[in-house]
Amino acid sequence: MCKLRSSCAYIAKGFSVCVLGLFIAACSWKSDHELTNPKNPDGIYDPMMNGGTASAQAENVFTPQEQEPQNLITSSVKLLYINTAPFKFYDYGRLNTYKSGLVKLELFKYAQTIGSIRIKAGRMCVLTECSYKWPISKKFFGKVSYGDLFEDILFGRDIFGGKGKQVGPNGVSVQRFQQSGEMIYYERKPGHTLFKNMSTGVTIGVDDYIPLSPDNGIQNTLKLPQ
Numbered sequence: 001m002c003k004l005r006s007s008c009a010y011i012a013k014g015f016s017v018c019v020l021g022l023f024i025a026a027c028s029w030k031s032d033h034e035l036t037n038p039k040n041p042d043g044i045y046d047p048m049m050n051g052g053t054a055s056a057q058a059e060n061v062f063t064p065q066e067q068e069p070q071n072l073i074t075s076s077v078k079l080l081y082i083n084t085a086p087f088k089f090y091d092y093g094r095l096n097t098y099k100s101g102l103v104k105l106e107l108f109k110y111a112q113t114i115g116s117i118r119i120k121a122g123r124m125c126v127l128t129e130c131s132y133k134w135p136i137s138k139k140f141f142g143k144v145s146y147g148d149l150f151e152d153i154l155f156g157r158d159i160f161g162g163k164g165k166q167v168g169p170n171g172v173s174v175q176r177f178q179q180s181g182e183m184i185y186y187e188r189k190p191g192h193t194l195f196k197n198m199s200t201g202v203t204i205g206v207d208d209y210i211p212l213s214p215d216n217g218i219q220n221t222l223k224l225p226q
Contacts (some may be wrong), residue, residue: 061123061130073097075107080107080204084140087126092209099150103151119151133158141202144179153204159186 028203064070074097082089094106105117115127124136133147141149152159164184164186182199191208 062102062118062125064122066098066102067096067104071099073099077209077212078105079205079207079209080105081203082203083203085142085202086139101152117150122147124150125220126219136156141184141197142200144197150204152207153186153193153195156188156206159195160184 018097019086074095078093078095080089080091080093087109088176092108094101094103094108096106098104101120103119107114107116117127118125118127119133122133123130124133126136133151137145137149145193146160149159158165158177160177160179162174162175163172163179166176167173173188175184177184182197185194185198187194191210193204193206195204196202
């Protein structure tokens with residue numbers, strides 16, 4: 001874990017990577033109790049709002065069974081840059097989608113997993129902290145946000161209903177608009193997505209991982225799990 005110098009560019013030369021620091025403000029979020037259960041290392045115990053029966057309170061929103069290989073739909077490796085107030089990250093991640101509707105972004109530091117961001121059925125977990133999408137989105141993006149914003153950026157979808165969208169002759173799609181007094185810039189092209197709140201500095205960058213060619217004289221020392 002280290003801090004990036006202010007002069008670092010968004011994509012560092014030579015694919016050198018570092019994690020900027022991992023911290024989630026947990027004042028109103030639910031703890032992911034089941035992370036400590038070896039039988040369910042990546043689940044969430046999510047008590048129902050306003051009470052409910054004991055069996056209903058123990059209902060799993062995320063289950064290990066839904067993440068079994070036969071339930072996997074897509075899997076791809078991404079280079080991620082996340083710069084938000086509660087969470088900062090710059091490294092590789094594996095984006096998986098499952099038949100149950102689960103979206104899981106597994107985060108790596110030097111080829112070792114450090115946790116994940118999981119999204120399903122209106123809920124979202126960032127590492128060990130879980131809540132409904134809207135409060136997490138507000139912590140990430142501030143007042144210019146909505147519940148599905150992070151997921152829309154992750155998959156390169158239109159945001160805010162396609163507001164200010166223009167598509168250039170080269171196929172690059174750009175949304176540039178003002179919302180609640182803040183200026184938003186959102187750029188997409190094949191293999192690359194960049195969201196930036198020009199007023200607050202909140203930035204999300206998602207790029208396809210392209211292995212370095214072995215004949216270009218550069219060794220890619222970052223080994224990703226198979």
